[in-house]
Amino acid sequence: MVEFERGSVSRKTMEIVTALLTAGAGLAICYGSWRSGIGWSDMGPEAGYFPFYIGVLVILGSLVTLVRSAFFYQHDGEIFLDSKRARPVLGFFLPVGAFIVVSLLLGLYVGTALYIFGSMKWQGGYRWWVSALAALAVTALFYLVFEIGFQVPLLKGPIEGWLGIY
């Protein structure tokens, strides 16, 4: 076995985790289709017939991957992600999560503006006024294109309400 530095995940672990994940999805598919009937009636296959076997195949495929990863593994010693590389990934991923949460609370326009401002300021290292200007410009462009131009409404929050924009 290869010693990993602390804080890193081996590829083998991730292979197993992913295989378990897809197997779980397969089980869910089987259960869901079983509820809609999995037989073959005189009207041809029932609603759950195909999805059920699809679920079975997902489970089978996952099991093969699982066994291969656990016992006959070719990528031994490969690292999936270490802490050094995890940082930029999380640095990208977490703000995206925050962006969604903020957008749900305050609307997509405010969310977009804050997210772009934040990313440019703290990740891009731009000066605050450059970031703010860019954020406002992008948001305004979104508003013009979506709301005015194509009349597709984006999610709005309380701030738009105060400003009287619906």
Next chain:
Amino acid sequence: MLKQITLAMLATIAAAPALAFEPARPVEFVVTSGPGGGTDNFARTVQSIISKHKLMDASIVVTNKGGGSGAEGFVYAAGHKGDPYKLTFGTNNEYLLPSVAAVPYKAEDLTPVAALALDEFLVWVNGESKVDDIKAFVAAAKAEPKAIQFGGSQSKDTDQILVSTIADATGAEFRYIPFKSGGEAAVQLAGGHIDANVNNPNENRGQWQAGMVKPLCVFRPDRFPKSEPVHDGKGWNDIPTCAEAGLAIDSYRMPRTVWLPAGVDEAAVAFYRDVLKKVSETQEWSDYVAKTSQTSQFMAGDDFKAYQTGDRENVRKVLKREGWLVE
């Protein structure tokens, strides 16, 4: 006297908000079909008439939510309880869907505003079919049970319910093949892959013009009004009603309906009802109805409620018989 004055005052108080409701922001037209579907054309026609005649000051945003046979749109509207800015367009699927599928809304989650038109149903066969009237068609079906293939749009929806009703009324047995839309059923019939369909006039008009399909009868209480001939000198008026041609179903039609979420003010309902009433009185509306061979019929309030109750009962009978009812 005093009683009358009190009543009048109460009425004024009750009426005051009714006069007061006026949309203060854009109204969303929720369309329970995909772009290009029958309900979509209905909603967009209403939209264009409202903006052309300036029947409403607020602007209109149309969104298509046709997923799950329209359930997507109704669930969306049901989720906006009390919001007078979500006007939802549909057919009788609003109260039909909850009876046949485990959709996450109830018919009562929406408030009926009005119905504007009734769409008709006809029995169509391939243009080269030897069958020329509904009696011969039924006889052919009886001769060979389950041999005649009826195509239609969706499953357990208006088309299949009608086919089941025909089967019940005549004792014939059919095979029903669901397609994604009436348009697909129309082409399958024109290509001779299925034997018949029960499409709305608009869905088969083009094929009839070319003689690729022909109508046998219409499920209207009376014939279509006189119009230009469509094919071979025959127009809509020449199609017999099914009852007169010997199929004992007096009427089977589909309303074009408009809804608001439950819990909205009576004032808002009244406002949209008036707007829609005005829409139904315009020339553009008559043109749309004539072009699509529907019947303009404005129903609101108790009329509409009574219609719904009747329609629901008829439909539920079929659903129960077929074992499709979901409680």
Next chain:
Amino acid sequence: MGNFGYLMDGFATVITTHHIVIMVIGVMLGILVGVLPGLGAPNGVSLLLPLTFTMDPISAIILLSCMYWGALFGGSTTSILFNIPGEPSSVATTFDGYPMARNGQATRALTLAFMSAGIGALAGVVMITLLSTWVARFALQFSSPEFFAVYFLAFASFIGMGANAPAKTLVTMMLGFALATVGMDTISGGLRLTFGIPDLIKGVSFLVAVMGLFGIGELLLTTEEGLRFDGIKARVRAVDVLKALKEMPRYGWSILRSTLIGIWMGITPAGPTAASFMSYGLARRFAKDKSQFGKGDPRGIVSPETADHSAGTSALLPMLALGVPGSATAAVMMGGLMIWGMTPGPMLFIERPDFVWGLIASMYLGNVVAVLLVLTTVPLYASILRVPFSIVGPVIVAIIFSGAYQIANSTFDMWLVLGFGVLGYLFKKLDYPIAPLVLAMVLGDKAEDAFRQSMLMSNGSLTIFWSNPLVGGIMALGLLMLAWPVVAKAVGLRGIRRGSATTHSAKL
């Protein structure tokens, strides 16, 4: 030849300043909706529809159809630059288009894509001009068994045997099928795999999955590799456009083959998405040197683009001649036709030849206008990649999530995109192929519907798939494609030698 005379009349109607201006406006609006992943051609066209009520029908249809062409081009642009397909039919373009752009050849990739798209579109129009009546009759022969056979063929030609990790390919493909079944089932009228979640009754939108798997997944990989977009320092020069144009003749065979596939799939009508996948699959299968596929092989861009656009244009023929919309966009246009007082269907060619041939003439011109417009703007698009990633990245993220929201005004979809993003990242790092998932998701429910309709027609007998020469022929072709690597080995054809058969979909 009557058609030719009509066409000349059509050109006479269309070549006016007024109509050319309308074309340019339509194409530009179309590119805009095509570039923004949440909008797409059907939305754009339905939005413009009310505007056209007051126009004369010919101008109106020119505006709408040009918007459609523009949207098709716009969809390819984002596929190549950001790995985010703007339209389902441009997914296959990402497989080689995006890698080529990443190698610093964005201009070349875009030019090849646009040019082959233009050729494909023109081929489609020529076919409509010459064969309209015959093709319309041919399309009527297609019923559910034939549709199933065509989808089967599309699958078989894309998914070869001998992938790197068959178990993984199986898993992703089956997940794609499962995702396609979520929501309302057409045949039984019941809900499937919704697990009581209201947001799932509308099904899982293909675009949501693609934006997550491709868009967010790719961004996660990009940040991990520390590769910023500003790593692409290639200069953007107008000369590169000309250079790429010059190499076009080299792909003559690919283009010809893809055109035929596109036209065939357009009129049957299995649609542009199936066409582009099938064309990509065949290009890879018949290539002597497969090593560059998935890494930026030009044939991997030219083939799907040509097929996509020739199918897209040919698909308008069923709409005009039969009154069947071949796509969502065509459905909206058909709604428009009715509002303008016309009935799409076989009689339209006879009753309103001025309109039909005006439209066909505008398809020639509109596509030429579109190609010219996009080609001249290639340097502009390509230079977007030179903007630092810390600006472009967040903007792409914001566009993806507003797009996800717009598809169905659903906040649930935003979380789904994020989930698919993580999945896409995992799959890519662990060598799970994503393309089979996408293909299964696009065609899966259609194939299933067609299969079950066939079963209803035949009373549950599988022999319906061999019941006439047409369906039997397509099925046989599909089986041949599926077994191709084995067959080729047996016959001893070149190109399928030891080892090379394992490259399939491994890098996708």
